[in-house]
Amino acid sequence: MTSEGKYADIMQDPLFIQESDEVYRNPTEVKMSQIVLPCHANHCGELSVGQLLKWMDSTACLSAERHAGCSCVTASVDDILFEHTIGVGNVVNIIAKVNRAFTSSMEVGIVVNCEDLYADRQWKVCHAFATFVARRTGAGKVQLKQVPPRTQMEQMEYSLAAERRRMRLIHAETITDLLNSSTAQLGECQEYQDAVPAERTRVESVELVLPPHANHQVSTFGGQIMAWMENVATIAASRLCNAHPTLRSIDMFHFRGPSHIGDRLVLKAIVNNTFKQSMEVGVCAEAYKGGEPLRHINSAFMTFEVLDSDRKPCTVPRIRPEPVDGKRRYQEAVARRKIRLDRKYILSCKQAEVPVSVPWEPSNQMYLSFNNVTALKLMDTRNNWVLTSEKNKVRLYTLEENHMLCFKVEMNVSVAAEQTFHLLSDLRRRKEWDPVYEECEYINQADEEDTLYRVATPSVSKRGNGQDFILLASRRIPCDARDPYLIALRSVTLPTHPPHGGLHQRRSALRRLHNLGRVQHCHQDHLLQPGHSGCPPLHLHRHRRTLLQFFQHFLSL
Numbered sequence: 001m002t003s004e005g006k007y008a009d010i011m012q013d014p015l016f017i018q019e020s021d022e023v024y025r026n027p028t029e030v031k032m033s034q035i036v037l038p039c040h041a042n043h044c045g046e047l048s049v050g051q052l053l054k055w056m057d058s059t060a061c062l063s064a065e066r067h068a069g070c071s072c073v074t075a076s077v078d079d080i081l082f083e084h085t086i087g088v089g090n091v092v093n094i095i096a097k098v099n100r101a102f103t104s105s106m107e108v109g110i111v112v113n114c115e116d117l118y119a120d121r122q123w124k125v126c127h128a129f130a131t132f133v134a135r136r137t138g139a140g141k142v143q144l145k146q147v148p149p150r151t152q153m154e155q156m157e158y159s160l161a162a163e164r165r166r167m168r169l170i171h172a173e174t175i176t177d178l179l180n181s182s183t184a185q186l187g188e189c190q191e192y193q194d195a196v197p198a199e200r201t202r203v204e205s206v207e208l209v210l211p212p213h214a215n216h217q218v219s220t221f222g223g224q225i226m227a228w229m230e231n232v233a234t235i236a237a238s239r240l241c242n243a244h245p246t247l248r249s250i251d252m253f254h255f256r257g258p259s260h261i262g263d264r265l266v267l268k269a270i271v272n273n274t275f276k277q278s279m280e281v282g283v284c285a286e287a288y289k290g291g292e293p294l295r296h297i298n299s300a301f302m303t304f305e306v307l308d309s310d311r312k313p314c315t316v317p318r319i320r321p322e323p324v325d326g327k328r329r330y331q332e333a334v335a336r337r338k339i340r341l342d343r344k345y346i347l348s349c350k351q352a353e354v355p356v357s358v359p360w361e362p363s364n365q366m367y368l369s370f371n372n373v374t375a376l377k378l379m380d381t382r383n384n385w386v387l388t389s390e391k392n393k394v395r396l397y398t399l400e401e402n403h404m405l406c407f408k409v410e411m412n413v414s415v416a417a418e419q420t421f422h423l424l425s426d427l428r429r430r431k432e433w434d435p436v437y438e439e440c441e442y443i444n445q446a447d448e449e450d451t452l453y454r455v456a457t458p459s460v461s462k463r464g465n466g467q468d469f470i471l472l473a474s475r476r477i478p479c480d481a482r483d484p485y486l487i488a489l490r491s492v493t494l495p496t497h498p499p500h501g502g503l504h505q506r507r508s509a510l511r512r513l514h515n516l517g518r519v520q521h522c523h524q525d526h527l528l529q530p531g532h533s534g535c536p537p538l539h540l541h542r543h544r545r546t547l548l549q550f551f552q553h554f555l556s557l
Contacts (some may be wrong), residue, residue: 028066032055036089093112156381225285235269250302376486394410443470443494
């Protein structure tokens with residue numbers, strides 16, 4: 001199971017039975033249940049996604065305010081993928097809880113399930129992660145208290161929240177750089193005779209912010225703004241296909257500023273591009289009051305499909321972009337689609353479908369790094385490791401699940417964690433003390449915390465050839481005392497660095513072995529607890545079951 005695939009499972013079971021038989025419940029958890037009425041639905045009898053977004057935002061805001069003890073506002077929402085629609089008469093169950101608090105912001109995890117009361121059946125609709133910022137009315141800066149994790153699931157989310165926060169902070173700049181580099185390579189837009197002019201899909205609507213649209217701070221609810229944006233985006237998509245579209249996903253977006261009671265919100269939408277069975281709609285929200293200039297509140301990109309009577313996607317018409325800005329939006333939509341596909345491939349694939357070595361390129365670096373680190377953190381939070389062997393103060397733990405063998409090697413060294421982290425971070429020095437590293441070549445600095453290396457290793461047999469790998473090394477320093485120093489490695493491929501000479505055949509065979517054994521992409525990882533000098537370096541791996549004897553023999557040498 002991939003790191004993102006675990007999120008819903010983590011959120012599904014918020015209760016934990018303690019040894020005293022007392023039921024533990026996360027103090028920040030908030031639940032909302034709503035029955036879908038005709039007034040909440042569109043003309044197809046399905047719950048409006050805009051209404052669902054309002055309910056999700058309200059539930060998450062209540063959870064954030066329960067923890068902060070003061071008013072909170074929505075700062076951003078991560079990518080949302082809607083897996084199913086919800087019909088009239090069904091019940092929407094929403095669970096939200098704070099996963100981790102930072103200085104004045106916090107991440108809230110949200111899970112949405114649908115319940116059919118008459119068939120006694122439930123299914124997952126979507127999950128999301130929203131960031132809220134605490135706003136204190138009095139003097140003084142907000143300093144949020146931490147959310148101490150009590151269960152294994154909470155520990156997982158606590159640890160992963162730091163990595164998701166890192167991705168949010170670099171998201172806007174990274175996406176902008178990728179769009180600039182990608183669109184320059186796309187060339188001119190293709191012309192189609194039967195294409196629909198993009199101008200026909202343009203929508204502009206004005207909303208007056210009234211007291212029912214605002215919170216107790218007289219600021220417009222983030223969910224209300226999202227609902228208005230979804231409304232105009234749906235109209236734009238409908239004008240293209242002359243049918244009712246279904247919203248499938250919303251890309252990560254950030255609120256640039258607040259709006260208040262009395263503001264006029266100008267909402268604009270247009271179809272940017274179409275891709276056989278889907279279309280991207282760009283939406284912009286701006287606010288003004290009186291003669292003031294427009295203030296940019298938010299922008300979002302939504303992906304729609306048109307479903308037939310069997311709930312299968314239909315082919316959508318081609319679009320003819322407008323000159324200048326329209327062509328720019330057209331090309332950027334192509335680049336964003338590639339980014340979405342890379343993200344889905346890396347984060348959402350089933351374990352059996354993920355190859356051991358994924359092609360690296362700048363467009364997927366952010367998600368490769370995220371998945372690299374989260375895979376290691378998910379293994380580390382497991383609490384059912386079994387001690388298999390111990391020799392010379394080196395302990396080998398194993399954990400077998402889903403036809404996968406995970407193993408952890410642990411030992412104590414009398415060196416400060418920070419110093420050990422810096423020594424292990426530079427793989428070029430590994431060959432000085434690690435016989436597995438025959439050669440290590442620096443290739444490229446992917447970003448500030450990620451580096452690409454080529455590593456050559458000896459053969460495991462006397463007659464065999466050596467093996468080489470292209471490794472992505474992701475390093476993380478602790479956000480607070482609960483976090484470890486972390487070095488996560490995974491195998492990637494680079495067209496500029498094919499396998500060297502006689503290593504090619506062995507490397508291909510290794511890939512087949514890894515795919516057959518469903519090997520997790522982490523080749524080798526390290527976790528170092530900060531603080532005192534007696535730190536235990538942890539090495540965590542995932543491999544096929546038959547390799548256990550090899551590692552036991554390796555430790556006995």
